[in-house]
Amino acid sequence: MNEYILQVKNLKTWFRLDTGTLKAVDDVTFSLKRNETIGIIGESGCGKSVTAHSILRTVQNPGKVLGGEILYDDGSRLADLVNYKPDSREMRHLRGREISMIFQEPMASLAPVYTIGAQMMEAVMVHQDKKDKMAAKDACMEMLRAVGMPDPEQKFNSYPHQMSGGQCQRAMIALAMVNRPRILIADEPTTALDVTVQAQITDLMKRFQKEYNMSIIYITHDMGVIAEMADTIAVMYLGRVVESGSVKAIFQNPLHPYTRGLLKSMPVLGNKTGEKLNAIEGNVPVPLDPPEECGFCSRCPNRTPECGAGIPSLKEVEPGHLVRCFHV
Amino acid sequence: MRKYIVKRFIYMIVLLAIMSVFAFVVIQLPPGDYLTSYIASLQQQMGEVDESVVLNLRKQYGMDRPMWQQYFLWMRNMFQGNFGESFQWRQPVKTLIATRMPMTIVLSLITLLFAYAVAVPIGIYSARHQYSIGDYVASILGFVGLATPSFFLALILMYYSNRYLGLSVGGFYSPEFQNAPWSFARLWDLCKHLPIPVIVIGLASMANVIRILRATLLDELKRPYVVAARARGLKENKMIYRYPVRVALNPIISSIGSILPSIVSGATVTAIVLDIPTVGSLLYNALLSQDMYLAGACVIMLTAITIVGTFISDILLVVVDPRIRLQ
Structure with missing residues (x-):
């Protein structure tokens, strides 16, 4: 058995638009160990969500996975998900059963016209060879209880609009967990929730990880959450992973100027010096037909003429710590 | 749920009452009435007409009374099943409508x-394959369908189906079945006559439904719950029909209420061209000849269908959309 359950190598997901090619994901590389959590962090529009959808092959049109490898090890064999067609049997078999996903907006991610129970039942039954309603219902109720849904019997027959945001996110997690997946992709699962509910949800995910031996890909732009949740971190900028390594390496020895900027822009609890928070100058450019240069060079404090000359490669500076910068 | 339906039902009754006033006012609006033209033709035939004859006629039809009394008289009679007499056909309005309704x-x-x-x-296809050739073809046909005058299309279809398919066109039945008793042969004859009016009358609403469905489904397809359902491992086709299509059908269901009257009354011109005896063409003739009781009854009937149609679509909407049930 492979040490890694999922390895993404040089993933490319591009959107061919009338105005040009949007390179939403352009060379993303990271690896996920069994029973561990990888945090993918970056600003809005850096390609985090597209990366997640590329793994599940649910990228919306006109986006296409055009290159790279997504190696998934189900314990018996290694499959490259890039080779499967998005609506193929193989992909559908994986979705929701081996690899599940929870989404940013829990309210909008539940279909408005079906009850929570109906949607969960469907998620279970679609992966059953022999359709067994009783067993499916039992599994759903058990999971609703496990996620701490108040009054699960009644919530089973409730519609999303009858529940609060936190309850909807619990329902989403129950929906994603009901088939006991090996990988859970959490795409900013707490962004739309208030802070107390956020903590409950992250605790829930950590508990499930232990109970069900699950690996998690946790996508967020919140450095604080990631420090708490993740074992390893991949920092993304403009469709590329610019730095990756263990939580310790990233937080204690950040090498890429972007990672440093991100860490400096984090508020520190109890900091009374009255200093302003550091902000990274400028905005993330839109990767529409991007030039062949380091993606961060337009905002980098340490830029040199060399930075515009090409795209730096991801170099291993110490074991497990990779950086994409000309100057390290 | 029950409260909602009862509320809708009461609205429906109130609306019907208001509409009956409107119907009455509308048929009274044109200057003169049937009697004026009737008396004029009497004068032509017999020269002088005695004042008392005119007065008697007015009294007989209740036209000497004030307007509001006439309205209540009309309503009272209607509740007793008496829709009045058609001046032009010299038959009870009830019989005329009963044969056509x-x-x-x-x-x-x-x-x-x-x-x-x-x-x-077609709407589902158009939305799922936005900007494909099929979508463009459907859109063009849809716009053509909206823009083509129905009588013109009726004429073309009549010509071609008579010329190349050898069908008897116009009316509901071929002449030999017109007054025949019901039989399979007569039913079959009816079936052969239905396609042209159905296509002609249906085309405009069809185009409408395609546009509405395409637009709403395009919106729904982008919603996160669609991606979430896909990420659960459902088959693409099944997922599309179970999730976004199901939601996108709501505006279509609520449009039944507005499409029904346009089909019932908007078919008037088509009905005249195709010579099919519907209430629409009856109303048209009644209005032309100021046959006020007939016209009034037709207007009331058409409004009733519209309002009942809306009522039905409201209830259907509650059945399919749980979000409405809550309020």
Whole structure:
């Protein structure tokens, strides 16, 4: 058995638009160990969500996975998900059963016209060879209880609009967990929730990880959450992973100027010096037909003429710590 | 749920009452009435007409009374099943409408079913394959369908189906079945006559439904719950029909209320061209000859169908959309 359950190598997901090619994901590389959590962090529009959808092959049109490898090890064999067609049997078999996903907006991610129970039942039954309603219902109720849904019997027959945001996110997690997946992709699962509910949800995910031996890909732009949740971190900028390594390496020895900027822009609890928070100058450019240069060079404090000359490669500076910068 | 339906039902009754006033006012609006023209023709035939004769006629029809009394007289009679006499046909209005109403309703329902049966799949296809050739073809046909005057299309279809398919066109039946008793042969004859009116009348609403469905489904397809359902491992086709299409059908269902009257009454011109005896063409003739009781009854009937149609679509909407049930 492979040490890694999922390895993404040089993933490319591009959107061919009338105005040009949007390179939403352009060379993303990271690896996920069994029973561990990888945090993918970056600003809005850096390609985090597209990366997640590329793994599940649910990228919306006109986006296409055009290159790279997504190696998934189900314990018996290694499959490259890039080779499967998005609506193929193989992909559908994986979705929701081996690899599940929870989404940013829990309210909008539940279909408005079906009850929570109906949607969960469907998620279970679609992966059953022999359709067994009783067993499916039992599994759903058990999971609703496990996620701490108040009054699960009644919530089973409730519609999303009858529940609060936190309850909807619990329902989403129950929906994603009901088939006991090996990988859970959490795409900013707490962004739309208030802070107390956020903590409950992250605790829930950590508990499930232990109970069900699950690996998690946790996508967020919140450095604080990631420090708490993740074992390893991949920092993304403009469709590329610019730095990756263990939580310790990233937080204690950040090498890429972007990672440093991100860490400096984090508020520190109890900091009374009255200093302003550091902000990274400028905005993330839109990767529409991007030039062949380091993606961060337009905002980098340490830029040199060399930075515009090409795209730096991801170099291993110490074991497990990779950086994409000309100057390290 | 029950409260909602009762509330809707009360609205429906109130609306019907208000509409009856409007109907009455509308048929009274044109200057003169049937009696004026009747007396004029009497004068032409017999020279002088005695004042007392005129007065008697006015009294007989209740036209010497104030307007509001005439309205209540009309309403009272209607509740007793007496819709008055048609001046022009010299028959009770009730008989005239009773002979036409069933076929009008049958034709409308078939047209409605046809329009939805064709438009819904096309709308779904158009949304799922936005900007594909098929989508453009459907859009062009849809706009052409909206823009073509129905009488013109009726003429073309009549010409071609008579010329190349050898069908007898116009009316509901071929002459030999016109007054024949019901039999399979007569039913079959009816079936052969229905396609042209159904297509002609249904085309505009079809185009409408395609546009509405395409637009709403395009919106729904982008919603996160669609991606979430896909990420659960459902088959693409099944997922599309179970999730976004299901939601996108709501505006279509609520449009039944507005499409039904346009099918029932908007078919008037088509009905005249195709010579099919519907309530629409009856109303048209009644208005031309100021046959006020007939016109009034027709207007009331058409409004009733519209309002009942809206009522039905409201209830259907509650059944399919749980979000409405809550309020």
